Amino acid sequence: MYKSEQLALNIRQLIENGAWKAHSKLPSLREQSQISGYSLMTVLNAYQELEAQGLVYAKQKSGFYVAERLNQTERPVPSSLSLNAHIQMNSLVFGYLKSIQSADVSPLGSAFPNAELLFNPKLMQILAQHAKRKSSYFSHDHMPPGNYELRTIIANRYCLQGIPTHANDIVITSGALDALNLSLQALTKPGDFILLQETIFYGAWQAAERLGLQVITIPEHPVSGFDLDSFEQALKQYPIKVCWLMLNIHNPIGFSVRDEIKQRIASLLEDYQVYLIEDDVYQELYYGTQKPLPMKYFDRQQRVLHCASFSKTLGSAVRVGWVYAGQFSNAIQHLQLMSTVSASPLLQNTLVDFLSHHHYEKHLRQLRKQLEKHKKVFYQQLKQRLNPTCKIHYYSSGYFLWIELPAYIDGYTIYQLLIQNKIGIAPSQLFRSEQVSQNFIRLNCSFAWNSDIAAALDVLSEVIQQHITQYTHA
Known part of the structure; x- marks a missing residue:
């Protein structure tokens, strides 16, 4: 964690626990530098970070002050569950995506990062090398559950976060959306109740519509992002079969849920015997040095299916994703063989070399x-x-x-x-x-x-x- 991020976190805690009240003035840059021991530039960066988060505001030639809304952070949020039995989202999404696909439309509505940032010459060089080898196209190793070496590399990345994982837990898919859809299909049947956040990636709505599911939504908490009270109320009130949640770098809002909340979510999943499909496609796009933990880290009863991909970090053309499927690996592979079959063998082989030689970390x-x-x-x-x-x-x-x-x-x-x-x-x-x-x-x-x-x-x-x-x- 950067020094400015640590200072910003310390100040945020003072604000949220009530030590600094709304509209009270923060120490000046020089005073804070003397108090904390950080440089003036570090203090300024921390204050600007807090301002960007809406936690403080600046007055010209006066300094920084605690924002009003933070005085409300500990007040309970009214719970508002919503039942969505007849979903009609696919046509809206289809029309929207068609409207923004032209090259002459400003790309501010795109779900993918700027392609210029994702383009990696080394990846293209490795891809070109594999494109000349017949073995990169015709190897049977790419069929479900996918290239064993790639699955091993992905499993090792989980292990580095403290999540015991074997290659056999991983199923390679044609992108994260494929992983999410296959997981939901494996866990539900038409008419089942699933739980979504009130605001969520439209792919979740489309999947629920396609599979004929009933959706219960819970509101976002204005501070933490996730409303635990509403979540527990929904689990008590409805026969929820599966939750589809995005808890790290949420799309579209952007928040990441704190570890203690994730721990409580895991406990509630165990208590109510509910499964979770975790959409963690933006997991690598954190700032600073601390990668947020996935819900899979807190999963003790194998109730979490964790889905991610390389498309948001290496480009939409690199449509290779995966699901940490665990006990549902065979069920997902059966469904995969009836739909997308497999991800590109050429891309899978390319990714093995790219990740094995640590080019990916530098790119990230x-x-x-x-x-x-x-x-x-x-x-x-x-x-x-x-x-x-x-x-x-x-x-x-x-x-x-x-x-x-x-x-x-x-x-x-x-x-x-x-x-x-x-x-x-x-x-x-x-x-x-x-x-x-x-x-x-x-x-x-x-x-x-x-x-x-x-x-x-x-x-x-x-x-x-x-x-x-x-x-x-x-």
């Missing part, structure tokens, strides 16, 4: 550094442009910013107006059911700042401001 370090840099620039630029009634949810990981618009502004309306100007964003309707508020949009912030991005954000802010003006003058 550079990628995280660039994503953090770009996201901070986006945040600062949006703060300058957007009306103060818009709330930017910033978290120190990933490449998304989740923007909360005034309650009277509809995210889908903003999307429709912007797509006419060749600007793509992701409206909250892609991630939430019709039963909840839809005044949110997601922005992809993985791109280097340039005049095109600046122009797109200018149009975005103008469209939002027009709606605010129309409402206030109505």
Whole structure:
């Protein structure tokens, strides 16, 4: 953990335990430097990090102050469960994805990081070498459960996080979405109840629609991200078969759930005999030095199926994922042989060489550094442009910013107006059911700042401001 991150964490704890009240002034940069022993630049970085998270605010020529909303962090959040029996999401997602795929549309709505950051010359060199070998195409080792060497490498990465894993626990898939869908299909039958977070990756909604499942959703907690009280209430009230959760670097919001909450989730899964499919596709895109632990770390009864992939770190063309399937390995392989069959043998062999020679770790370090840099620039630029009634949810990981618009502004309306100007964003309707508020949009912030991005954000802010003006003058 960087020194500035440690200082920011220490200050956050003081705020959250009530030691520093709302609107109280933080020590000046010089005072904090003397107190903590850190440099002025480290203190400034820590304060700016807290400001980006909405924990403090700055007054010109005055200093930094504790933000009002943090005074509410320990108050209970009203629980609001929602039953979604008839889901209709696929057509909406299909239309949206078609609308943003053109090269002349600003890619702020894309789910993938900037391809320029993901492109790795060494990976391409290894791929080219394998492309010349017949054995890279025709080896039977790529069939389910997948290339043994690749599964061993992935298993070793789990072991390094303290999760005992064998290659036989891993099933290679054609990307994370394939892993998630196969896992859900293996664990459910039509009519079963599953649990999702109120705001979640649209693939979960599509899978539930396709399989004829009934969905219970729980609201996000405004501070921790995950509402444990609502989670337990749902497990008590409904015959939940499976949960599909994203707890690290959440898409679209961005939060990562603390370890103590994950531990409690694991206990509740055991108590109520419920399985969990963990969508951890962004697991490598953390900032700093501490990789967040997956729910699998806390799993003592083999109730967690952990899904991830290389597509968000090496590019959408590297559609190779996996599921830590454990006892469900055979069931998932049977389903795989009736659908996607296997991931590309060429890519599997390429990844074995790329990961074996530690090229991946170097690539990840550079990628995280660039994503953090770009996201901070986006945040600062949006703060300058957007009306103060818009709330930017910033978290120190990933490449998304989740923007909360005034309650009277509809995210889908903003999307429709912007797509006419060749600007793509992701409206909250892609991630939430019709039963909840839809005044949110997601922005992809993985791109280097340039005049095109600046122009797109200018149009975005103008469209939002027009709606605010129309409402206030109505």
